[in-house]
Amino acid sequence: MSNNINNTERFHSIVETVIERHRHRPGALLPVLHDIQEALGFIPSATVGQIAGGLNLSRAEVHGVISFYHDFRYAPGPQVRICMGEACQSMGSAALLSQATEILGDGVEPVYCLGNCACAPNIDISHAYHGRMSQEKLASLLAREVAA
Template identity: 70%
Template sequence: MPSNSNALESDSSLIKTITEKHRHQPGALLPVLHEIQASFGFIPKDAVKQIAEGLNLSRAEVHGVISFYHDFRYTAGPQARVCMGEACQSMGSAALLDRAKALLGDGVEPVYCIGNCACAPNIEVDHVYHGRVSPEVLDALLKKREAAA
């Protein structure tokens, strides 16, 4: 139990440090959320109150921003996202999605436009975007990811 308590204290301390670092910037909420998400892989639900207090915002304002942007999440996110926009679908992203799901299971989610249509099909693996992805490129990216883990 003490280690769990220490972990919560260190999480709270890190959130406070991040909030203090950005609090005097105009529009500080987005940089705070990005840094917290980069640190934890998600936004801890308990952080909403602390962020709101640190930035003099309501909890509803903080939650509203987190829930509006699809890149912010309250739980650990997928390891890969496959674009299912029209350009990507026309270049075979449905097959890439099936292949990625077969390899990663629930660690894959479809998204409906990564915004790199000229280089379709597109995927994101561990927050890095890749264009013109073939099944062979997907396999190589996932093998490289697995080797790094």
């Protein structure tokens, strides 16, 4: 329990520092979210109100931006995007999506196209792109990500 309290305090302290750095910039929300994501690896949902208050925005506006952009996320851990475009689907991306979701639960997102159709099926793990993905390769990559 005390570890969660320490993390929450640390998150709020980092968020406050980031807000102070960008508060007076026009359109500060995106730079704030990028800096928080870079510092923590995700945007803790408990800080949405703090971000909104610090930038004079509503919680809905902050949440809307976080949920709209695929690079922002509320959960720690690897971010896995699996292409569900036609080429990738024809090469088995649906099975990869099921496998990744079974292994990770949260943090797996189907996307329409990663732009590498010639090397289908494609995945993106925390901004590292991998083509010609198999279930065996995916299991190995996810095991390394989870262990890190």
